[in-house]
Amino acid sequence: MGVSHSDGTVGKALAVLDVVASFGRPVRFAEVQAASDLPKATLYRLIQTLTNQHMLGFDAQNHTYQPGTRLMRLAHAAWQQASLAPIARPHLDRLSAQLGQTVHLAQLDGAQVLYLDKRNATRPIAMFSDAGKIGPGYCTGVGKAMLAFLPDEKRARLLQQQSYYPHTDATHRNAESLEGELAEIRQNRLSFDREEHEPTIICVAVPILDKTDHPLGAISVTSSTLRHSLDDLAGLAPALTEAATEIAQDASGLLMPSETT
Structure with a gap:
């Protein structure tokens, strides 16, 4: 995952969303980490923030992440507008x-x-x-x-x-x-x-x-x-x-x- 450091935390978070979405299925943290060039601690912190903001969804039973409901609402609004x-x-x-x-x-x-x-x-x-x-x-x-x-x-x-x-x-x-x-x-x-x-x-x-x-x-x-x-x-x-x-x-x-x- 290439990250533009000039875009700071926002750019890194968006890059994480890109990685999760690119799998086309629910994905485990280890898979995201393998596709990312971010340090493990940084990646984990970003994923937790994205999950708390409903940009990512977390399945506690399967321990997987997928695009969240807030992201879907934003995507639908972009599609319409x-x-x-x-x-x-x-x-x-x-x-x-x-x-x-x-x-x-x-x-x-x-x-x-x-x-x-x-x-x-x-x-x-x-x-x-x-x-x-x-x-x-x-x-x-x-x-x-x-x-x-x-x-x-x-x-x-x-x-x-x-x-x-x-x-x-x-x-x-x-x-x-x-x-x-x-x-x-x-x-x-x-x-x-x-x-x-x-x-x-x-x-x-x-x-x-x-x-x-x-x-x-x-x-x-x-x-x-x-x-x-x-x-x-x-x-x-x-x-x-x-x-x-x-x-x-x-x-x-x-x-x-x-x-x-």
Whole structure:
């Protein structure tokens, strides 16, 4: 767990919450300690404070910790007040009913992608992305759709923060390779995932842009090479673009939080 010491105790406590949440299940103190670079006494004190404040919940029978009720209330408030999700919901419903395919809504979270909402296909496909999950920016359709429209300086900075882990043979290995594709995305306003994050999983994505062409988020239709080709998904681009435009119009008065860097 990397901790920015300049952020002091608050930064350390938030990093502890990140570690606990990253397990996706109730977790014991020893597991958190193994994933943390904090001294044991400091970590224990922070966990106790977070538990007392209901940011973490503690199961006394199993001796495990999980995200607490107060954290869930804050997350729900953020979802309602500072994300595209409530605004986009009716548009995602219509798009899902129209296409019968898996639809995602995402925003940037620093250099990564936060999946805000999802509609499953009529015949669901197993895949990584679910609402609330964080994914990579450099090898997802929604990530590339948003990165492409960032101001040059910020885009260059976020491209340097990508891991470029080779999930598949199709994954971009460096910023230079990715920037070449982002230039095409800016021109076509259309992004693809060509099995770059998961084998057989493909998608087409479009950015949700404000009046200055700044990305508020992105939406995508995702499928599998076992069911569709990239050309099949490209044929859905007009419906995606229409939905993205409607979401942007409805979100015109929304003040989006600044992405962390």
